[in-house]
Amino acid sequence: MKKFARIFKYLGDKKGNILLYFLFNLLSILFSLVSLAMLAPFLQLLFGKEKLLTAEPAFEWTAAGVMQYMKFQLSHLISDNGPVYALAAICITIIISIFFKNLFLYLGLRVLTPMRNHVMTKLRAELYSRILQLPIGYFTEQRKGDIISRMSNDINEVEWSIIGAMEVLIKEPLTLIIVVVSLIFLSPALSMFLLILLPLTGFVIGRVSRTLKKQSNTAQEQQGLLLSVLDETLGGMRVIKAFNAEKLISGKFSGINKYLNHVRNMMNFRRDLASPMSEFLGVMVLTAILWFGGRLVLNNQAGLEADGFITYIVFFTQIINPAKAFSNAFYNVQRGSAAIARIEEIITAPLKVEEAPDAKPLHSFNSSIEFRNVSFAYEDAIILDDINLVIEKGKTIALVGSSGSGKSTLADLVPRFHDVTKGEILIDGVNIKSYTLESVREQLSIVTQEPILFNDTIAANIALGKPDATQAEIEHAARVAxxxxxxxxxxxxxxxNIGDRGSKLSGGERQRLTIARALLKNPPILILDEATSSLDTESERLVQDAIDHMMQNRTSIVIAHRLSTIRHADEIIVLQKGKIVERGNHDSLITQNGFYKRLVDMQEVK
Known part of the structure; x- marks a missing residue:
């Protein structure tokens, strides 16, 4: 039950609904048993198979005592009004009982449906909220398709297997308990025999369903792989076609798809076995009781008359359908528990970047950003090693180095996409961890090398960081950009509407929108991952002009790929293998004739 603790937590504010659902099902079951209990003994009395009772028996809370008292009442009804009137009374009573049985059944479902949707809404919201909270590094380890699969397929699996089974897991055990109690009330001797056989059937069903959870987990993983391949296909369609790789990619997709088909077949074979197997086992138990109990009745050893034994058998038949439904639900819960485990992996993933409980807001950036003895390691790999750097307000700092030298990681530490492993980063002399995450990120904007836009209007994309911006403010930012x-x-x-990832725009147009978005936010700090490196000459000029406008009177951290764009930076930081190997302005670094000079020479040769 620990696996479903989260679902029970979501139901914590629905205790009243749970009690109502329990009550409605209890009443539905009781009215169903009333209609069944009236048939065999009362019809025997009505059709003359048994003599009418003329003397009122003493009422006793035993099966025989209750039955005798009800027979006396029916005998009295037959004597006073005739058998036809009594038959009509029995029929009306049965109709009323069945009406109330189904009324309370419907009312139970009316109570259950909002609870079911409430749980799924809360689960989706918590999962999505956690995805937004997780650090950037988490998503570099995970396949996007697998995360989408957990958000869609696993959530659906939970809804249909576990939440869908809630009705059965409450109603059917309740039915079984009431029926078994009724059977014990009718005949303790026969019921002892029953209580031995039922656990044996449950054990058999449990053994068959044991591997279902493992198979379900495998199926969900393969579904995630399938979505990952699809996502890569849609994103890399030009490359796939250019390299005639359709067969290769199709073969990869087909292999995963066929294995997924095999796993799902095996799952369904086991699940579909639940209903017929439970019915067969139930009939075996019924046959055993019929043989064993019939012998006791014939030998007057059961404490039951023939009509009572028939009622006992009729009541027992009411166990078979709930047992079938319960075994199906049990199989589905095994499948759903694998889906819940996969969802829990995301919800319980550690937040490596957490906000301090006493964090205070950063209202403004006034003096400097300082990296003091900063190191950052990812698992066992050291990315940055003992970085010391001060970025004064209004200055432009360029980060230069070969691929993998730590430039992007260094810039990502300022908005706390990662937290330092050692040392500290200070803004205005205060450790960045002392500020709230939201207020730190409010002081900066980022323009990445690859424009990141959303499937929305141009205005909505520009206003992403300032949703309440006026049309005039949006247009002004667009003009400057x-x-x-x-x-x-x-x-x-x-x-x-610019389409998925801005696909309806050219590369230069997309990049200018990201600059307009950064300008509208109007932050004091800018982080620029060389935004012109993948553009044509005309687009590059327009974008570079926009960047020059944007950098005026702001503190800028520029990740430089084209060194010609950072000649006028106040300080150039040269990184190599996570260490600062050179620093200074362009002219001083050229005179040092070191690593920076070699990079400049290589680009000029090109």
């Missing part, structure tokens, strides 16, 4: 002209030529202007 050299984007207003191309936006104005769009049919719907600023309300034009």
């Amino acid at each position: 050299n984007a207003h002209d191309f936006i104005s030529h769009k049919e719907d202007g600023y309300q034009t």
Whole structure:
């Protein structure tokens, strides 16, 4: 039950609904038993198979005592009003009982449905919220398709296997308990025999379902792989076609798809075995009771008359369908528990970047950003080693180095996408961890090498960091970013939808939108991952002009790929294998004739 603790937690504020659902099902079961209990003994009395009772028996809380008292009442009804009237009374009573049985059954479902949807809404919200909270590093380890699979397929599996089984797991055990109690009340001797056989059937069903959870987990993992391949296919369609790799990618997809088909077949074979197996085992128990109990009745050893034994058998038949439903639900819960485990992996993933309980807001950036003896390691790999750097307000600092030297990681430490392993980062002399995450990130904007846009309108993308921006503010930011002209030529202007990841725009247009977005936020700190390195000459000029406008009167950290763009930086930091190997302005680094000079020479040769 620990696996489902999260679901029970979501139901914590629904205790009233749970009690109502329990009550409605209890009443439904009782009315169902009333209708069944009236048939065999009362019809025997009505059709003359048994003599009418003329003397009122003493009422006793035993099966025989209750039955005798009810027979006396029916005998009295037959004597006073005739058998036809009594038959009508029995029929009306049965109709009323069945009506109330189904009414309470419906009311139970009316109570259950909002609880079911409430749990799923809370689970989706918590999972999505956790995804937003997890550090950037978490997503470099995970396949995007697998995370999407957990958010979609695993959530659906939980809904249909576990939440769908909630009805059965409450109603059917309740039915079984009430029926078994009724059977014990009717005949303790026969019921002892029953209580030995039922656990044996449950043990058999449990053994068969044992591997279902493992198979379900495998199926969900393969579904995640399938979505990952699909995501890579959609994102790399140009490359796939250019390299005639359709067969290779199709073969990869087909292999995963066939294995997923095999695993799901095996799962369904086991699940589909639940209902017929439980019915067969139930009938075996029924046959055993019929043989054993019939002999006791015939030998007058059961404490039951023939009509009571028939009622006992009728009641026992009411165990078979709930047992079938319960075994099906049990199989489904085994499948769902694997899905819950996969969802829990994300929800319980550690937050490596956490906000201090007493964190205070950073209202403004006034003096400097300082890296003091900063080191950062990812697992066993050292990415940054003992970095000491002060970035004064209003200065432009460029980060230069070969691929993997730690440039992006160093810049990512400022917005706390990662936390330092050793040392500290200070803003205005205060450790960055002392500030709230939101307030730190409010002081900066990032323009990445690859423009990251969303499937929304141009205006909505520009206003991402300032949702309450006016149209005039959005247009001003677009003008400064050299984007207003191309936006104005769009049919719907600023309300034009740009498609998935901005696919309806050119590379230069996408990049100018990201600059407009950063400008509208108007932060004092800018982090720029060379935004012009993948653009054509004309687009590069427009984007570079926009960047120059944006950097005015701001503190800028520039990750430089094209060294020609950072000649006028106040300080250039040269990184190699996570260490600062050179530092200074462009001219001083050229005169040092070191690593930076070699990089400049290589780019000039190109």
